[in-house]
Each structure stands twice: as C-alpha cells, then as structure tokens.
Amino acid sequence: MNFDEIIDRVGTHSNKWDMMEQIYGVSPQDGIPMWVADMDFRPPTCVSDAVAAMHDHGIYGYFGGDGPYRAAIQWWMKERHGWSLDKDAIFTTHGLVNGTAMCVDAFTAPGDGVVLFTPVYHAFARVIKAAGRQVIECQLALDDGRYTMDFERYDAQMTGRETMLILCSPHNPGGRVWTEAELAEVAAFAQRHDLILVSDEIHHDLVMPGHRHIPMARIEGTEDRLVMMAATTKTFNIAGSHTGNVIVPNAELRARFATRMVAMGQSANSFGLFMTEAAYSPEGAAWVDALCAYLDGNRKLFDEGVNAIPGARSMPLEATYLAWVDFSGTGMPADDVMARVQGTARIAANHGPSFGTGGADHLRFNLGTPRARVAEAVSRLQDAFADLQ
Numbered sequence: 001m002n003f004d005e006i007i008d009r010v011g012t013h014s015n016k017w018d019m020m021e022q023i024y025g026v027s028p029q030d031g032i033p034m035w036v037a038d039m040d041f042r043p044p045t046c047v048s049d050a051v052a053a054m055h056d057h058g059i060y061g062y063f064g065g066d067g068p069y070r071a072a073i074q075w076w077m078k079e080r081h082g083w084s085l086d087k088d089a090i091f092t093t094h095g096l097v098n099g100t101a102m103c104v105d106a107f108t109a110p111g112d113g114v115v116l117f118t119p120v121y122h123a124f125a126r127v128i129k130a131a132g133r134q135v136i137e138c139q140l141a142l143d144d145g146r147y148t149m150d151f152e153r154y155d156a157q158m159t160g161r162e163t164m165l166i167l168c169s170p171h172n173p174g175g176r177v178w179t180e181a182e183l184a185e186v187a188a189f190a191q192r193h194d195l196i197l198v199s200d201e202i203h204h205d206l207v208m209p210g211h212r213h214i215p216m217a218r219i220e221g222t223e224d225r226l227v228m229m230a231a232t233t234k235t236f237n238i239a240g241s242h243t244g245n246v247i248v249p250n251a252e253l254r255a256r257f258a259t260r261m262v263a264m265g266q267s268a269n270s271f272g273l274f275m276t277e278a279a280y281s282p283e284g285a286a287w288v289d290a291l292c293a294y295l296d297g298n299r300k301l302f303d304e305g306v307n308a309i310p311g312a313r314s315m316p317l318e319a320t321y322l323a324w325v326d327f328s329g330t331g332m333p334a335d336d337v338m339a340r341v342q343g344t345a346r347i348a349a350n351h352g353p354s355f356g357t358g359g360a361d362h363l364r365f366n367l368g369t370p371r372a373r374v375a376e377a378v379s380r381l382q383d384a385f386a387d388l389q
C-alpha cells in the first residue's frame, strides 16, 4: 500500500494518459492528467491476487455460481454502510453508465423527462439524450460554497412528464455527502412527482474522514420506487473491469428490470466478478481506509494551494477525489482560464460546462494520484496565474 509510488501508465491504453494529448493538447510526457476519474494507484493485493489466480489457471470460460459474489456484496454493504440487502435484488451490468442506460430503458419511455441535479456527472445526460428522453436540469443551489438543493424551485419546474430522477450520491462534481435530511427530501420529491428514484452511489466508499455516506435504501419510504447503483470500480481503481451492480429492492420493478436485462442480452464479465469478490473483504476494507486518509491529504494540499490563487475557489470535498474549482472570481473568460491550465500549466482537467447548468467557469481536477504529482500541479497552477497575485 504505497500511494506515493509513481507508476508509468503511458502507452498502456490508459484513457486518462494516452488520450490526453488528442483531447486536451497536453502531452503525457510532461503534462499532468487530472481528468478521467480513475486513480494512478494499484488496487489492493487481494484484487491483483485474484487476477493472478485466473492467469495462473489460464482458462477464461463462462462464469457460473455467483453466490459468493452476491454474499460479498451483502457483507460489504452491511459492514461498511449499515445496509442489509436481499441477494436476489442484485443485477450485474457492464459498469454503471451501462446500469444508468438499463434503468432509463427499463423504467422510462421515449420522450419522458429524467431529472438531474446539475452540475452532475456528464454521462447521465449523454445516455438520457441518446435514448430519446429529455434531460430536466434542476440546478443545485450554493450555501456557503457548498451545493444544496432547492425543492421549492424544483417543484415549480415539474410538468408531469417526468418519470425518473437520477441522484448522484455522494455528488460528482462538488463532493457533497448528502445528509440524511437531504436524502429524505429527495425521496419525498420523488414521491410527490411519482418519479423512479435511481441513486448512483459509485463514490460511496470514497468518503473523507469526518463524513458518513448514507445509502438511499436506508431512507424510509423509498422501497416502491428505488433503484440503487454501486460498484467496486471507483473504490478499488478497477474501472477497466466494467462491472457494476444495479440493486432493485421492489419486486415489481425487479421483474421489469430482469426482463430488460434478458432483452439486452446482458451477462457478467468473469474478471469483474472475481475482482469484486476479492475486493469486498476485510483486506479490501483496510486498503480503502488508508486510501481515504491519503486522498484527504491530497485534498488539503490542493485546496490550500488553489485557494491561494486570487479568484479561484475549490469546493470543500466531503467525498470523491474530484476537486471542483470555480474560476469565475478571476474575471477571466473561460477560454483564457483553459489556455493557462492546459497551455501554461500543462494540466488536463474536465471542462465545467460538460456537467450541465451551473458548470460554467469551473474545471474538475482528479486528485487520485501520488501526492508529489498533486504538489507539482498546484505549483504549476500558481505559476500560471502568478500575474493575479
């Protein structure tokens, strides 16, 4: 468990490293990729041992008998999140973008409205639009520099054509860990407007010390409309395994989802199942605790350095390793900010507008990398905006 180790990922078909030049014009030779949400760390040994055991055996046939896999998920959710779930409620999809697409397919019809609290993870809107549904953006409010929700405004926005709400919990970007009271308000909103409530909790384990994630399934009164989504991929940095879990507590919704899984020819990838079973273990849990403490150190270093740039403000992260920085206080047009970040500092960071309304003038920086690289990024950003001092 050495998060300081610099591991060369160039030329390994890493999206984050090998596509940055094409997308951002930043060379991987001297640039710092802080965009795609994967980390530059190896997973815990229990996970790589599971892959090594598959390699040693050397036969990669169809997977069967996922009882231990389901039991590992049940153990993790109970142990880490205080949530007891029914093993028969679990569906395994090819990651959670695929899980989102499956939910949209199973529970909405073409033309329906799907509500998002924006700015939010960009793939949601992409999937909804491509499926011929409408994205209904409910913009998050700001309270003391943190995102909150304004249900009076959202109530007034509803037209009756909305059938689903997708919540990102914890929130990407902005790193909010929604409180129990906020989650209860979301559930009440979904009930008021008769919306299927999809809670994407992929970041549920990446919570900073002092905060506690509450699964939406623990909020009372959600059973008739809730779909939970979770995965090992962000937590253990195994996104390439493309494995996620869509958990549907309600029997009627479960039957609808099961039919669509068959209709779409879905079946799981054996690598993802083996890795997940290994990750959801006491060894995996100890690794996650150490990881979160390390990410918290990265967060502090980044925030202190970036908040020292006049007009730049990094939102205080309660969860995730994705720092959300508002540059509007610099008074510069977004193109000038980007020219400094990409051209001068040679950093690739996600552009705010791709996260929807409320994302203008923001950039999202991935801090899931060795601390020395975060320190280098901070120093380059300070240099790139030095004339503002």
Ligand SMILES: Cc1ncc(COP(=O)(O)O)c(C=O)c1O
Pocket: 037, 094, 095, 096, 097, 098, 121, 168, 172, 200, 202, 203, 231, 233, 239, 242, 243, 244
């Ligand atoms: C909220 C959220 N959902 C889903 C994903 C991606 O999920 P997957 O890689 O399982 O498709 C991400 C990746 O950043 C995310 O932030």
